[in-house]
Amino acid sequence: MTLPLVASALPLPLLRRGKVREVYEVDREMLLLVASDRVSAFDVVLREPVPHKGAVLTQLSAFWFERLATVVSSHFLSADADEIVARIPALTEHHASLVGRAMLVRRTTPVPFECVVRGYIAGSAWAEYKKAGTLAGEPLLPGLVESARIDRPIFSPATKADVGHDENVTFIHVVRALGRPLAEQLKRASLGLYEGGRGYAAPRGIIIADTKFEFGTTPDGRVLVIDEILTPDSSRFWPADRYTPGGSQPSFDKQPLRDYLADLKQDGRWDGNAPPPPLPREVVQATSERYLEAYKRITGRSLDIG
Ligand SMILES: Nc1ncnc2c1ncn2[C@@H]1O[C@H](COP(=O)(O)OP(=O)(O)OP(=O)(O)O)[C@@H](O)[C@H]1O
Ligand SMILES: [Mg+2]
Incomplete structure (x- = not known):
């Protein structure tokens, strides 16, 4: 049984602590990504860990990396704690905090753009379309409603902002920054991965409305998909059986959490900023169950939680 983890602390150089994951340096060629059970909503990281969330993110990414390897090569090396410890003996005593949640990856130089693909018109894309009739600056069919499906998914890149929001x-813009060949390659790879993911998840009851990929380059000039892919944290997952275009959609994974926090805000019991309010056990539990359910629906198997 893996215990909920708020933050990992491993005897390796810590390169970065994100909202959810820690990135450790293994050596010049490899990194170790560790997904904690931290959860964020409305841009605030909650205090309570969501049991099994980190393992769901890591194992779902591993599933997609393997499944979509024929579409794009990835940084994935291993998400098996035994194998990771065998390759990095310094982690032997930390085996328990790696199980399910750690991923050993090939180290790359990240491309400085978020490669977003949208198959449905939601969030900032809906805001742009409503205002200007465009998406990522390009005209789209008139008359689309909020959350409408777009037959041909759209590549909608964003800058990676270290602080604040990414900018579409x-x-x-990407062509000017990276040159046309690399820009075209990123676009093709992103659309291919998204199509593969959306097509696989939809008949299993999950709409992947949009998602964000990151890519990195290797010293020998290869472009790999890196980071996490097609997870609830890097994508909008919607329950297919409740899909009703013409408004915003519930989130497959975070809806119990969002509803709880939205109620607190509405009642004036939380101002929407850090520090976050404490979460009742039922809300944490319901959120955990949603993550496990997403994993099960997509992969067809239950997450091994010991
Ligand atoms: N193979 C790789 N090579 C180099 N960098 C990588 C690789 N895989 C992932 N990264 C980097 O690891 C970092 C992951 O940290 P990030 O801040 O995104 O964590 P997070 O918990 O997802 O937080 P946030 O919610 O802010 O996105 C990213 O900056 C990503 O570019
Ligand atoms: Mg991230």
């Missing part, structure tokens, strides 16, 4: 940019 046009494809031409």
Whole structure:
């Protein structure tokens, strides 16, 4: 049984602590990504860990990396704690905190753009379309409603902002920054991965409305998909059986959490900023169950939680 983990502490150099994951340096060629059970909503990281969330993110990414390897090569090396410890003996005593949640990856130089693909019109894309009739600066069919499905998914890149929100940019912006060949390659790879993911998840009851990929380059000039892919944290997952275009959709994974926090805000019991309010056990539990359910629906198997 893996215990809920708020933050990992491993005897390796810590390169970065994100909202959810820690990134450790293994050596010049490899990194170790560790997904904690931290959860964020409305841009605030909650205090309570959501049991099994980190393992769901890591194992779901591993599933997709293997499944979509024919579409794009990835940084994935291993998500098996035994194998990771065998390769990095310094972690032997930390085996328990790696199980399910750690991923050994090939180290790359990240491309400085978030490669977003949208198959449904939601969030900032809906805001842009409503205002200007465009998506990522390009005109879209008129008359689409909020959350409408777009037959041909759209590549909608964004800059990676270290602080604050990422900013949407046009494809031409990426071409100018990276050169046309690399920009085209990223676009093709992103659309291919998204199509593969959306097509696989939809008949299993989950709409992947949009998602964000990151890519990195290797010293020998290869472009790999890195980071996490097609997870609830990097994508909008919607329950297919409740899909009703013409408004916003519930989130497959975070809806219990969002509803709880939205009620507190509405009642004036939380101002929406850190520090976050404490979460009742039922809300944490319901959220955990949603993550496990997403994993099960997509992969067809239960997460091994010992
Ligand atoms: N193979 C790789 N090579 C180099 N960098 C990588 C690789 N895989 C992932 N990364 C980097 O690891 C970092 C993961 O940290 P990040 O801040 O995104 O964590 P997070 O918990 O997802 O937080 P946030 O919610 O802020 O996105 C990213 O900056 C990503 O570019
Ligand atoms: Mg991230």
